[in-house]
Amino acid sequence: MPNAAGTVRLAGGQGFYGDTPAAVDALLAEGIDYLCLEALAELTLAILQKDRQRDETRGYTRDLPAYLARALPFVADGRTKVITNAGGINPPAAAHAAIDTAKRLGMSGLKIATVLGDDQLTRIDQLQASGEELGHLDTGAPFASFPGEPLLASAYLGARGIVDALEQGADVVITGRVADASLFLAPCVFEHGWKWDDWDRLAAGIVVGHLLECSGQSIGGNYTGDWWALPTPWELPYPIAEVGADGGAVISKPRGAGGRVSTDTLRHQLLYEVHDPRRYLAPDVVADFTSARFEDLTDDRVRVTSVRGKPATPTYKMLLAYHAGWSGEARVAFSWPDAFEKAKATAAIFLKRVEMAGHEVDEWCVEYWGVDALGGATVPGAGDCEPPECVLRVAWRCDDQRTAGLVGRELVPLTLSAPPAGMTGMGRGGGGGATELLGIWPTLVQKPAVDEHVRVTVQEVA
Amino acid sequence: MARVSLRELCGYRAGDKGDIANVALFADDDDTYALLCREVTAERVKAHFGPMVQGAVDRYEARNVLALNFVLHDALGGGGPRSLRSDNLGKTLGGALVRLEIDVPDDVARRRRPRPDVGWAEAIVRGALQRPN
Numbered sequence: 001m002p003n004a005a006g007t008v009r010l011a012g013g014q015g016f017y018g019d020t021p022a023a024v025d026a027l028l029a030e031g032i033d034y035l036c037l038e039a040l041a042e043l044t045l046a047i048l049q050k051d052r053q054r055d056e057t058r059g060y061t062r063d064l065p066a067y068l069a070r071a072l073p074f075v076a077d078g079r080t081k082v083i084t085n086a087g088g089i090n091p092p093a094a095a096h097a098a099i100d101t102a103k104r105l106g107m108s109g110l111k112i113a114t115v116l117g118d119d120q121l122t123r124i125d126q127l128q129a130s131g132e133e134l135g136h137l138d139t140g141a142p143f144a145s146f147p148g149e150p151l152l153a154s155a156y157l158g159a160r161g162i163v164d165a166l167e168q169g170a171d172v173v174i175t176g177r178v179a180d181a182s183l184f185l186a187p188c189v190f191e192h193g194w195k196w197d198d199w200d201r202l203a204a205g206i207v208v209g210h211l212l213e214c215s216g217q218s219i220g221g222n223y224t225g226d227w228w229a230l231p232t233p234w235e236l237p238y239p240i241a242e243v244g245a246d247g248g249a250v251i252s253k254p255r256g257a258g259g260r261v262s263t264d265t266l267r268h269q270l271l272y273e274v275h276d277p278r279r280y281l282a283p284d285v286v287a288d289f290t291s292a293r294f295e296d297l298t299d300d301r302v303r304v305t306s307v308r309g310k311p312a313t314p315t316y317k318m319l320l321a322y323h324a325g326w327s328g329e330a331r332v333a334f335s336w337p338d339a340f341e342k343a344k345a346t347a348a349i350f351l352k353r354v355e356m357a358g359h360e361v362d363e364w365c366v367e368y369w370g371v372d373a374l375g376g377a378t379v380p381g382a383g384d385c386e387p388p389e390c391v392l393r394v395a396w397r398c399d400d401q402r403t404a405g406l407v408g409r410e411l412v413p414l415t416l417s418a419p420p421a422g423m424t425g426m427g428r429g430g431g432g433g434a435t436e437l438l439g440i441w442p443t444l445v446q447k448p449a450v451d452e453h454v455r456v457t458v459q460e461v462a
Numbered sequence: 463m464a465r466v467s468l469r470e471l472c473g474y475r476a477g478d479k480g481d482i483a484n485v486a487l488f489a490d491d492d493d494t495y496a497l498l499c500r501e502v503t504a505e506r507v508k509a510h511f512g513p514m515v516q517g518a519v520d521r522y523e524a525r526n527v528l529a530l531n532f533v534l535h536d537a538l539g540g541g542g543p544r545s546l547r548s549d550n551l552g553k554t555l556g557g558a559l560v561r562l563e564i565d566v567p568d569d570v571a572r573r574r575r576p577r578p579d580v581g582w583a584e585a586i587v588r589g590a591l592q593r594p595n
Contacts, residue, residue, distance in 0.1 A: 042480065043551070046543035138480055138535065224473035224556070228578040264473070264488070267527035271486035273477035275533050277524045290524045324544045365539070365546035374549055377512030378558040395546040438543040442480050
């Protein structure tokens with residue numbers, strides 16, 4: 001039920017796997033109806049895939065218990081519900097961890113729901129047999145050219161499964177790959193009774209979700225206004241939205257905390273990871289981000305209104321991943337004079353030694369930090385500059401793990417036995433490890449082929 | 463007319479999806495936005511990035527927030543989990559874009575976005591460095 005003001009209060013308590021659970025305390029204390037925890041990115045799915053390969057009971061974001069330990073006392077009091085896609089590619093295991101956390105805190109009676117059905121890994125053949133093409137969404141490459149075996153196949157579900165779980169009385173909803181913004185749309189649909197063809201309201205919910213899904217990034221994180229002037233930047237608060245029945249919303253932050261909510265901080269987030277802003281393709285609606293109107297109120301509050309939407313597309317986005325070899329990297333630093341020249345010479349000597357050692361490297365990446373490692377071709381005069389210091393970073397890709405680990409060792413002897421003077425900065429780690437690379441293959445899949453397998457289950461903590 | 467880098471005229475944010483990066487530019491007022499729309503074409507952005515962006519560049523307008531959004535295809539060395547680059551997610555591509563210089567009227571050319579004042583940060587770090595255990 002919406003509160004007396006007729007609004008639903010949502011908070012974006014997590015923006016990625018690795019975010020700080022401590023940030024949710026201020027949100028919970030402020031009073032929120034739903035704590036939404038967005039834990040997944042393309043890179044995260046890849047990390048979770050590696051976790052699951054090593055251990056079948058993994059594959060979810062393992063900071064979930066830390067979040068729940070802070071949130072469950074508020075959930076048990078009936079003040080807040082939690083919605084998260086922390087299930088990653090193994091929501092049942094995440095639910096197990098959530099139940100364990102509740103028991104450890106001595107809480108019984110909580111209803112913990114899982115939404116399954118995004119994971120299509122074991123259904124690829126079936127999908128193809130039923131006519132799904134699964135071609136690469138960006139390059140157009142046909143699925144016949146998919147490199148090797150898929151390691152991951154997660155469809156981006158919408159808000160429906162979560163709404164279903166809330167209708168069944170869930171206190172905590174754990175999903176797999178539900179689209180980030182849909183975590184926030186779901187409680188709006190549930191509380192306000194929005195219809196699934198009420199495109200403008202659904203789009204408004206997606207805009208709110210998009211503004212909240214990256215935690216501090218709407219409150220002054222990763223900000224290019226007067227970022228240095230934001231108060232207490234070491235404790236940036238996370239965002240809150242009060243969403244009305246008409247889809248209008250006020251974005252704010254916990255009172256008294258640092259950070260800033262303004263049209264400027266919010267517009268930075270509005271276009272983050274967006275392609276065509278007139279057609280933001282969410283699973284449940286196509287949202288027109290250019291229709292949103294922003295109005296600065298007082299006290300770090302911004303009203304967002306007038307969002308328009310169009311009917312959803314017939315497909316879900318789906319992300320597949322494949323093994324793409326092994327990588328390693330090494331860094332060394334040089335100082336003035338001739339730091340850049342020394343770095344270039346060392347790169348060449350290293351490459352030569354790796355070749356002489358007989359290691360097969362399929363791809364090299366050579367960067368000069370302090371010159372143009374990040375700016376590349378956009379740095380004017382990089383070719384003949386005289387930096388006070390320069391760090392050489394070399395990364396490589398090999399077919400096998402062992403070789404990727406061995407390549408870096410060819411750099412170490414150069415400390416004494418290469419002409420460039422003053423080589424340093426290799427660090428105490430010594431390096432030598434290899435990291436698996438994963439290629440990702442975004443594609444589309446017809447919704448009915450996925451929807452018929454979506455399952456919502458609710459477990460009560462005994 | 464004078465040449466000014468976009469750094470003086472707008473804010474920016476970059477993001478990634480697969481091997482596609484996007485960079486949004488945010489103008490502070492309508493006049494600057496009109497200027498950006500005229501000068502910062504997809505073609506110029508493509509040329510500016512050179513070999514950093516292997517594919518096409520698309521431009522979208524979001525007039526409601528005075529923004530231009532550039533979508534850079536084939537721009538991240540294969541995408542985050544596959545790329546060998548230290549900036550595998552393209553986080554710095556916004557900064558790289560605002561290096562671009564455009565021709566602007568003289569009154570605009572005098573405009574300067576304020577530079578960071580991080581005296582508070584220097585004080586904190588100095589304090590920590592002065593107190594070894």
